[in-house]
Amino acid sequence: MSRCQICASPLQSLIDFGPQPVCNRYLAAPDRNEFHHPLILAQCASDGLLQLARPWPSDEVRPRLEWISYKEPERHLDDLCERIAALPGVGSDTLIAGLSYKDEPVLTRLERSGFSKTWNVRLDELGILEPGSGMESIQNVLSLELAGKLRDHREAPGVIVVRHLLEHSNSVARTLEFLKAWARPGGIFILEVPDSEQTFRDLDFGTVWEEHVCYFTECTMGRAFHPYETSLLEVIRYPYTLEDCLIAIVANRPPQTALSPVNGALEKELVLGAGFKKGWQPLGIRCREALDSIRQNGGSTVIFGAGHRAATFINLLGLEKLITCVIDDDPRKAGLHLPGCQLPIVPSARLHAERPALCLLAASPDSEKVIMEKNKDYTNNGGRFASIYPRSPIAWAQLRA
Numbered sequence: 001m002s003r004c005q006i007c008a009s010p011l012q013s014l015i016d017f018g019p020q021p022v023c024n025r026y027l028a029a030p031d032r033n034e035f036h037h038p039l040i041l042a043q044c045a046s047d048g049l050l051q052l053a054r055p056w057p058s059d060e061v062r063p064r065l066e067w068i069s070y071k072e073p074e075r076h077l078d079d080l081c082e083r084i085a086a087l088p089g090v091g092s093d094t095l096i097a098g099l100s101y102k103d104e105p106v107l108t109r110l111e112r113s114g115f116s117k118t119w120n121v122r123l124d125e126l127g128i129l130e131p132g133s134g135m136e137s138i139q140n141v142l143s144l145e146l147a148g149k150l151r152d153h154r155e156a157p158g159v160i161v162v163r164h165l166l167e168h169s170n171s172v173a174r175t176l177e178f179l180k181a182w183a184r185p186g187g188i189f190i191l192e193v194p195d196s197e198q199t200f201r202d203l204d205f206g207t208v209w210e211e212h213v214c215y216f217t218e219c220t221m222g223r224a225f226h227p228y229e230t231s232l233l234e235v236i237r238y239p240y241t242l243e244d245c246l247i248a249i250v251a252n253r254p255p256q257t258a259l260s261p262v263n264g265a266l267e268k269e270l271v272l273g274a275g276f277k278k279g280w281q282p283l284g285i286r287c288r289e290a291l292d293s294i295r296q297n298g299g300s301t302v303i304f305g306a307g308h309r310a311a312t313f314i315n316l317l318g319l320e321k322l323i324t325c326v327i328d329d330d331p332r333k334a335g336l337h338l339p340g341c342q343l344p345i346v347p348s349a350r351l352h353a354e355r356p357a358l359c360l361l362a363a364s365p366d367s368e369k370v371i372m373e374k375n376k377d378y379t380n381n382g383g384r385f386a387s388i389y390p391r392s393p394i395a396w397a398q399l400r401a
């Protein structure tokens with residue numbers, strides 16, 4: 001039986017999406033023997049944390065293509081760095097450490113504002129040698145032994161910045177125990193995760209991803225640290241179109257008070273999970289009917305942006321037979337096939353040659369305007385863009401029904 005990442009209570013299965021592919025494993029050609037693993041979304045009945053019931057093996061999730069990396073939002077980092085600089089006990093000679101390329105922009109900003117001791121631990125210092133390794137591999141090597149080695153190598157950090165790793169952790173317990181053992185007593189962890197409350201409420205199925213084990217909300221994030229004998233100081237929310245960023249500032253010391261229950265908090269989380277479960281099949285039917293109707297009228301549909309959001313959106317809603325191809329101008333993806341649906345990835349010239357009736361946008365919402373501007377000819381000739389993101393101003397109408 002799977003147990004909750006935070007409180008170890010038995011998990012309740014919400015949606016079993018069936019066997020799914022690894023979204024970063026683009027195929028050179030359609031392949032009947034593609035790797036699959038069960039994708040099961042579950043929820044803890046005790047604290048409401050949404051999470052995958054069976055985390056995926058990190059060796060399978062590790063990208064086979066070395067150029068794959070993920071860009072996290074950075075607009076909030078100046079503000080975050082000001083807050084780090086103002087933390088009690090943090091001075092220009094405090095050792096501030098990071099664990100991945102996602103932490104680099106924070107450390108660089110802090111260096112520029114006068115912090116002289118930063119250390120972004122390299123992959124080889126973590127003992128990771130396979131090229132292409134990312135968060136899936138980093139989370140997998142964190143151990144008390146590694147924490148000891150890092151402490152022997154350099155003093156224990158006073159601040160550790162960990163952006164977008166906690167939700168990738170197959171064991172939140174292992175990650176937090178590692179951080180506790182690495183940082184100095186009373187040191188501070190800056191833990192950033194995407195907020196899943198709005199995306200789940202909006203039935204944004206592109207948000208479910210095999211690399212994200214935990215789907216935190218402000219409430220479940222706020223209650224994640226107490227069981228691990230650490231003290232939450234603050235949760236900060238930074239709003240974004242795709243999904244907000246949540247940052248927990250946590251001190252490496254046991255909490256001084258018991259975790260007090262918040263009225264209605266658990267119920268709110270359970271309603272969020274239940275709504276997502278209830279909305280899944282009707283949404284798939286609505287989307288398939290709309291695309292089928294386009295096809296019946298002699299038109300076609302394509303999707304723009306060959307990333308994990310497009311793959312999940314198509315695979316989890318069962319749209320693979322109603323979309324003809326995936327448009328993406330990244331030359332490294334040209335000619336490959338998107339995992340799961342196995343649709344071919346083609347450059348945007350195809351948009352003008354084929355003139356599909358609908359082009360669903362699955363690139364970052366921040367780039368939607370640019371894509372539409374670049375491809376004006378397509379819309380001038382009767383084509384239509386619509387976003388797969390419910391919070392986009394041009395969200396596809398089916399998502400909001």
Ligand SMILES: [Zn+2]
Binds near residue numbers: 045046047
């Ligand atoms: Zn729990």
